[in-house]
Structures are given as structure tokens and as C-alpha cells.
Amino acid sequence: MRIGEAAKASGVSAKMIRHYEAVGLLPAAARRDSGYRDYGDSDVHALRFIRRARDLGFSLAEIAGLLALWRDKARASAEVKRLALAHVEALERKARDLSAMASTLRHLAAHCHGDARPDCPILEGLAGGGG
Amino acid sequence: MRIGEAAKASGVSAKMIRHYEAVGLLPAAARRDSGYRDYGDSDVHALRFIRRARDLGFSLAEIAGLLALWRDKARASAEVKRLALAHVEALERKARDLSAMASTLRHLAAHCHGDARPDCPILEGLAGGGG
DNA sequence: CTTGACCTTCCAATGATGGGAATCCCCATC
DNA sequence: GATGGGGATTCCCATCATTGGAAGGTCAAG
Known part of the structure; x- marks a missing residue:
């Protein structure tokens, strides 16, 4: 899906999705031939994770730590x-x-x-x- | 007195005093021949007012309103x-x-x-x- | 082939504060 | 009168999270 759909599905604005990618909170998204970013369900899942953590007042730096733990099955x-x-x-x-x-x-x-x-x-x- | 003394007397850093002047929260300070800003007791009083209001969580915009009321004897x-x-x-x-x-x-x-x-x-x- | 919604990148602003550079003033001491 | 040092000046940049806009590219429908 494109960034707009991912935004709607996750509750994170397209603007912020790009921003999170730019500051390294998210890995660079896959791109279509057109240059458009392409997202899958797992990306939306991560975005929702970020949104919830933001709602709970975590800073982006803290969220980076939580995401690393989240993705590390052995932690x-x-x-x-x-x-x-x-x-x-x-x-x-x-x-x-x-x-x-x-x-x-x-x-x-x-x-x-x-x-x-x-x-x-x-x-x-x-x-x-x-x- | 110069800005450093005014800072010490009011608890507002010299940096912030200049900033408050730049954003219009304070009128432009008097200047000596040297170009140094010159402050009196009433200026320190106003700076202390600002500091207290900041401590209570007022934004600079709100403080601007409070300062106007404070200076207006008839309000x-x-x-x-x-x-x-x-x-x-x-x-x-x-x-x-x-x-x-x-x-x-x-x-x-x-x-x-x-x-x-x-x-x-x-x-x-x-x-x-x-x- | 145009329209319009969507996407791209880049630049800038918000609000309060702080760091630091380059330059200048003032005062005391030799 | 030269010098040293502390304080002053202005200016630019950084923080933190988010949003706005401009200028342009892409895609589907009419």
C-alpha cells in the first residue's frame, strides 16, 4: 500500500511516517518504480506500535529502544x-x-x-x- | 546595572533576557554609550515576574498578557x-x-x-x- | 489530454532554551 | 600606554516533535 493508506491504517500521518524514516526510527521503506513508498501489514504494525508509545508519552529516542526490543525475539x-x-x-x-x-x-x-x-x-x- | 547583574538578581539568564526583548515580551532596554544594555530595579522586578510565571507553567504568550495587566494600574x-x-x-x-x-x-x-x-x-x- | 488526488523532496516555522563563534568594551594592573 | 581578562554585543545553530507549504512527478478516470 502507499503511504496514505498506511497513514490511515496506523493513525500516523504520512508526514510523520516520512519523518520517522528520515530520523532513522524506521528503516527505509520499499519503493515502487514510480518512487512511491510501498508498505505492508508489518509496517503498519510497527507504525501502530510507535503511535501507541507516543500516546503514552515515550520520546522518539525511547521508542527507538522499545522497537529494538520489540523486534528482538530473544530479548x-x-x-x-x-x-x-x-x-x-x-x-x-x-x-x-x-x-x-x-x-x-x-x-x-x-x-x-x-x-x-x-x-x-x-x-x-x-x-x-x-x- | 548591566545584563549580567540583572540576570543574577532576577534568576533569568542573560541569554533569555535578550531573547525576551527580541520577541517583544520586554521593551528594548536602555543602552549605555558602549552599547551595553542598562537595567534598573523595575526591570529586575519585571524579570522576576516573568520567571515566577514561567515556573508556574505560563507560556510566554500568556505572560505577555499578564504583564500587560500587571502594568495597567486600572485593570x-x-x-x-x-x-x-x-x-x-x-x-x-x-x-x-x-x-x-x-x-x-x-x-x-x-x-x-x-x-x-x-x-x-x-x-x-x-x-x-x-x- | 486534462483533471484531480496522490505522491515526491526540500525548506521553514513553531516554543523555550542553550551553545558557541567573532568581535568589542571596560577596568585593573604593570 | 600596553596588556590581560571578564563581560558585553550580535549572529547562527541545535534541541524535540510536528506541521505547513512550494514545486514538481505519477496515476487513474473522464
């Missing part, structure tokens, strides 16, 4: 688990950081009367507060 | 509160998304025995699992 699951759990911790850390930001800001907002007066603890907090 | 606090609460919701949404990713991945990892066997539900989940 140990321990390595995969290690990568996955390290990523889980990074995700949870980021989530905590964002929550902390949100609650700080919500706290500032709670003390802002939010009417026509110019008095605003939010701006004061940003301007002068500690931290 | 209503309602507008500031509206911006702040909208940002709080965006932060909380992102935090929830990351938490969801983490728990999905943690769930997959929990079913991976993590030993020398190649069997791995994490990779299977990435390769074939539902959306």
Missing part, C-alpha cells in the same frame, strides 16, 4: 519492564509538578476577589512573593 | 483571575493526562514478569492492544 522482558517503569516514574513526576503548579495558582486565585477593582493577589504573588 | 482583577483559572484548568488537565498514561503503563508493567523470558505484555500491549 529479556526484564529490560522492557525496566524501561517502562522508569518512564512511569518520569510521567508521575511530571504529573505531580503540574499539580503543584496548579494548586499554587489556584491558591493565589482564591484570594483574588475577581471584580472590577484592580487589587489582585495573583499579580502580587507573581511580582513579589517568595520562591 | 480589573476579574480579568486576571479569569486567565489564572483558565491556566489552572489547563495544568490540571495535563496532569490528569500524564497520570492516565502512567497508570496505563504501570498496569502493563504489572503483568510483565520481568525476568529473562522474552514474553512481555508491555510490548504486546503497545503492538496490538486497543486504542
Whole structure:
């Protein structure tokens, strides 16, 4: 199939498929006489793998590692688990950081009367507060 | 003071101070005869404002809006509160998304025995699992 | 033989930050 | 007054993932 169909079947845009090939995440696709890229089911499978991993917040570098493990039938699951759990911790850390930001800001907002007066603890907090 | 001192006093790197000026977040700084930028206490104050807002996850575009409100003595606090609460919701949404990713991945990892066997539900989940 | 959908490559922008080069200014010391 | 060094200037490039567009080639249907 051509790149457009592969894109539709995998949920990865044609633009990104070419990009992933360019940065070495995917091997160079087979070409027809016309020069068009030609994909098979296994390629779509790999693309879906990439898409799911992206949805889970893995970076392309991490995905390259996961793909190598995925394609290596002899690899140990321990390595995969290690990568996955390290990523889980990074995700949870980021989530905590964002929550902390949100609650700080919500706290500032709670003390802002939010009417026509110019008095605003939010701006004061940003301007002068500690931290 | 020169840019290096202003950087130290505000916690914003000299590189970023120039960048903020270049993208219009800050007005062009005063210059000495030598061409060096010259900063006063109020400039440092503004830089600290920016830094705090960045720490709270505001984008530079959002900060531009907050700065305008901050400098406008007559503005209503309602507008500031509206911006702040909208940002709080965006932060909380992102935090929830990351938490969801983490728990999905943690769930997959929990079913991976993590030993020398190649069997791995994490990779299977990435390769074939539902959306 | 034209139309239109699809494909190709290449270049550039996004947003925030950082690295580094080449050059210049300022100040202290000899 | 020459020199050395630290700080300043501008400019270009890199990151990371993705998207947009331009200029052109290919293919199937009318």
C-alpha cells in the first residue's frame, strides 16, 4: 500500500511516517518504480506500535529502544519492564509538578476577589512573593 | 546595572533576557554609550515576574498578557483571575493526562514478569492492544 | 489530454532554551 | 600606554516533535 493508506491504517500521518524514516526510527521503506513508498501489514504494525508509545508519552529516542526490543525475539522482558517503569516514574513526576503548579495558582486565585477593582493577589504573588 | 547583574538578581539568564526583548515580551532596554544594555530595579522586578510565571507553567504568550495587566494600574482583577483559572484548568488537565498514561503503563508493567523470558505484555500491549 | 488526488523532496516555522563563534568594551594592573 | 581578562554585543545553530507549504512527478478516470 502507499503511504496514505498506511497513514490511515496506523493513525500516523504520512508526514510523520516520512519523518520517522528520515530520523532513522524506521528503516527505509520499499519503493515502487514510480518512487512511491510501498508498505505492508508489518509496517503498519510497527507504525501502530510507535503511535501507541507516543500516546503514552515515550520520546522518539525511547521508542527507538522499545522497537529494538520489540523486534528482538530473544530479548529479556526484564529490560522492557525496566524501561517502562522508569518512564512511569518520569510521567508521575511530571504529573505531580503540574499539580503543584496548579494548586499554587489556584491558591493565589482564591484570594483574588475577581471584580472590577484592580487589587489582585495573583499579580502580587507573581511580582513579589517568595520562591 | 548591566545584563549580567540583572540576570543574577532576577534568576533569568542573560541569554533569555535578550531573547525576551527580541520577541517583544520586554521593551528594548536602555543602552549605555558602549552599547551595553542598562537595567534598573523595575526591570529586575519585571524579570522576576516573568520567571515566577514561567515556573508556574505560563507560556510566554500568556505572560505577555499578564504583564500587560500587571502594568495597567486600572485593570480589573476579574480579568486576571479569569486567565489564572483558565491556566489552572489547563495544568490540571495535563496532569490528569500524564497520570492516565502512567497508570496505563504501570498496569502493563504489572503483568510483565520481568525476568529473562522474552514474553512481555508491555510490548504486546503497545503492538496490538486497543486504542 | 486534462483533471484531480496522490505522491515526491526540500525548506521553514513553531516554543523555550542553550551553545558557541567573532568581535568589542571596560577596568585593573604593570 | 600596553596588556590581560571578564563581560558585553550580535549572529547562527541545535534541541524535540510536528506541521505547513512550494514545486514538481505519477496515476487513474473522464
